[in-house]
Amino acid sequence: MNRKTIAAYVLRALAQAQMDGKVVTLAALTSELQVRKSDVRSVVTALHDQGYVDALRMKLSWQGFAIGSALIGATLPELRPQKHLTLVAA
Numbered sequence: 456m457n458r459k460t461i462a463a464y465v466l467r468a469l470a471q472a473q474m475d476g477k478v479v480t481l482a483a484l485t486s487e488l489q490v491r492k493s494d495v496r497s498v499v500t501a502l503h504d505q506g507y508v509d510a511l512r513m514k515l516s517w518q519g520f521a522i523g524s525a526l527i528g529a530t531l532p533e534l535r536p537q538k539h540l541t542l543v544a545a
Contacts, residue, residue, distance in 0.1 A: 460532050461498045464488050467531070469508065469515050470523025479513045490534060 472479045485492045503510035507519030515523055
């Protein structure tokens with residue numbers, strides 16, 4: 456899994472939650488994305504450090520909200536891309 460991909464999903468989920476007036480917890484975000492809690496926590500921490508998320512309140516900054524809301528209609532890369540098997544003739 457790619458941290459940038461997880462970050463896009465986190466921003467989108469938090470933007471949608473803010474638009475819906477919902478409170479999001481780390482556990483709920485982890486459950487919604489089906490990603491390990493440690494991965495979500497590290498991404499939220501990085502987004503907090505960059506000024507996109509208030510990690511204590513799990514709310515987006517204006518910049519984070521702008522990015523997250525723009526991602527709502529976007530097609531994001533798969534969180535877990537399928538591995539393609541190559542068959543080799545012997």
